Amino acid sequence: MRRLLGWFWCVSWLATGCQMGVAEAAPFGQDAAVAGLVAAVPEGPSANPVAGAFYDDGVDGDARGRTENQFDAPADQAAGFDEFSARKLPNRERMLVQRGDLAVEVARPEAAARAFLQQVSAFGGYLQSQNGPRVVVRLPVQHFDAALAAVRDLGRVLRESRSANDVTEEFVDLGIRLDTARKARERLLEVLAKAEKVEDILKVEAELRRLTEEIERMEGRRKFLADQVALATLAVEFVSVTAPPPPPKRRQRSRFGWIQRVGAEAMMEGF
C-alpha cells in the first residue's frame, strides 16, 4: 500500500511539476507556494509552454478561414501539439497570411476601380484604402483567387505578385502560452483567496496584474493573426492605357495679314 501511494505521488508530481515549478517542493507552507507560483507563470515568448486548450479566446470560427477544423480541436486533443507538429501540417491546414499586388492597364482607371470594388463587395470584402488609381482591399481568403482572376479580366496585367506568410507556428505557440497563463492565473486567484498576510496579497495581486496584461496582449495578437489569415489583402493599381501622341496641331492662320507678319520669330530672324 505504501509502495502504491509512493508511485501515485510520483506520477502526480510528474504531471504537475513542470507547471508548479518549485512550489511543490517548497517545504514551508503558503508563503513558499506563493513564491513558487510567481516563479512558474509564463513571462513572454521565452516561457516554456506545456499543454492546454487553444481556442477559448474569443476568436470565432469564421475568422480562422480554412484552418478552422484543425484549430477548433478540444483542449485535450490539442495537448501535445507543439511547434514540431505545427511544422508537419499539410498546406491546406496551415495558417497563411495571403497578399497580392497587381498593376493592370485599363482604358478607364476610375471605371475599372469601381467595377473591381463592386466585385470585392460581392465577395464580402471591403476597401481598406484608396490612393488615386491604387486600391487596397481585404476580402475573405476563399475568394482570393477569384478576385485575382477578376482583376486580370479587367485589362492587361503589367505586374503581379503574391505572397503567403505562414503564421501557424506563432499562432499555435500563442495558444499554448495563453492556456498556460490562464491556468496560472486561476491558481493565483486560488492562492489569493487563501492568503492572509498583506505582503502575500500584494505580491499575488501584482503578479495577477502582470499576468492579465500578458494574457490580453497574447489574445490581441491571436485575434490579429486570425484576422490576417481570414481576410487576404489585395492591392491593385489601375494604370491608364498610354494614349498615342496627339497629331501635330495645324495652326489656323490668322485671317488678318498684318498679324501673320508680327512676332518674335520675324524680329529675331529677319530683322
Next chain:
Amino acid sequence: MRALRQGGLWLCLFAAACAAPMQPPPDFVVLRDRGEGFRAVTADDARLRVRDLAEPTAGGIAFWSEALRADLVQRGYEPVASGEARGAGGQLGQWHEFAANVQGERVGYLVAVWVVEPSVLFRSGGLRVVEFAAKQEVFQARVDAVRAALRTVRE
C-alpha cells in the same frame, strides 16, 4: 512771297510726316527710321521695330488687340502681362508681353498696337505696331525702358 510761305508750310508738314515714329530708349541706335519701318537695336542685340500696317480701322483697339493676343497664344507664346499704352498724342493703345521659344532659345517679346485714324493729307489709316524682342535676360533688363518709351509713339 506767298508761294514761299506755302512751300514752307508743305515742308513743315512733310518733315512732320517723316519724323521718327517713336523715341527709343537711350541705349538704342536707330538703324532705319523710314521706308519699311523704324528699326533700332542695342549693343546686346535687343531689337525694336515700329511699323504701320494697312488694315481697316473699324474694329477699334479692343478688337485688334485681342485678335493679336489670341493669335500669338495660339502660336505657343506664353502671355506674361498686358496693359494700356498712351502714345505721344494721348491716344489709347494696348501692349502685350510674352515669353516664347525661338530656335531653341528663350525670348521675350513685347508688342504694342494703336489704331491710326485716316489722315486727310498723308495717311490712309491702319495700325501702328511697336515690337520689341530680345533674349530673355536682355529683354528683362530693357523691357521697362521700352514700355516707358511707348509714351513717345506718335499715333
